[in-house]
Amino acid sequence: MPSWVKRDAWFGHHPRRKKKATKALRMMRTRVGRLLRDVERKMDGQVLSEHDHLLGLCRRIIEQKKTDTQKIYSFHEPDVACIAKGKAHKKYEFGSKVSMAVGQRSGVILAVQTFKGNPHDSKTLVPTLDHLKQTCGRAAKTVVVDRGYRGAKVDPEVELIIPGKKRPRQDSKKRRLRRLCRRRAGIEPVIGHVK
Numbered sequence: 001m002p003s004w005v006k007r008d009a010w011f012g013h014h015p016r017r018k019k020k021a022t023k024a025l026r027m028m029r030t031r032v033g034r035l036l037r038d039v040e041r042k043m044d045g046q047v048l049s050e051h052d053h054l055l056g057l058c059r060r061i062i063e064q065k066k067t068d069t070q071k072i073y074s075f076h077e078p079d080v081a082c083i084a085k086g087k088a089h090k091k092y093e094f095g096s097k098v099s100m101a102v103g104q105r106s107g108v109i110l111a112v113q114t115f116k117g118n119p120h121d122s123k124t125l126v127p128t129l130d131h132l133k134q135t136c137g138r139a140a141k142t143v144v145v146d147r148g149y150r151g152a153k154v155d156p157e158v159e160l161i162i163p164g165k166k167r168p169r170q171d172s173k174k175r176r177l178r179r180l181c182r183r184r185a186g187i188e189p190v191i192g193h194v195k
Contacts, residue, residue: 099124101132122152144184
C-alpha cells in the first residue's frame, strides 16, 4: 500500500479533506479485499478452516458501514466499544466500560468489573457490588456514586448516595453527605491512574 494512501485517509472528517480521504479509504478497502480473496483462493481447505476466524474478522472490517451497530474498531481487540464521553475536547473513547469499588477511607481498589459494550452506569452497579461481596466476604452498607448512576436498583439494606438528590434538613446529615460526596470526587485520580 503506498504511503500517500494512508496519509490521505487521515483527518477525513475535515470538510476540505473529505473527498480525498473517501477516495483513499475506498482504495484501501479495494486492495485489502483483493488480497483477502487471493489468500482464500490459494489456501488449502484445512489451513483455511484454521484461519477462518481471522479471515472472517478481516471480511467484517472490509464490509462494515458507517451506520452499522456492531462495528470493529480494533483488529487486535475486536470487543472494543465506542463510548461517547459527551465532552467537547474528547467526544469518544474506545475501550471497555469498567466499574470500580474503592474503600472509603483506605482508597484501595476492592472490586473491578469489566462490561462488554457500553451499558448504562446504573446497570453496572449491582454486578460490581456482587463482586465486592465475593472478594471481601461482606456486602457494602453505604455506596457513594456519581450522577450517572441515577435509576440504579440496589438492595434496600444498601444506602445509595447520589450527589444532587434531595438533601436532608438537619445540618449534621448535610455535613455527612457533603463529606461522603467529596470523598467520592477524590476517586477520580485513582480511576485516571488505573487507565
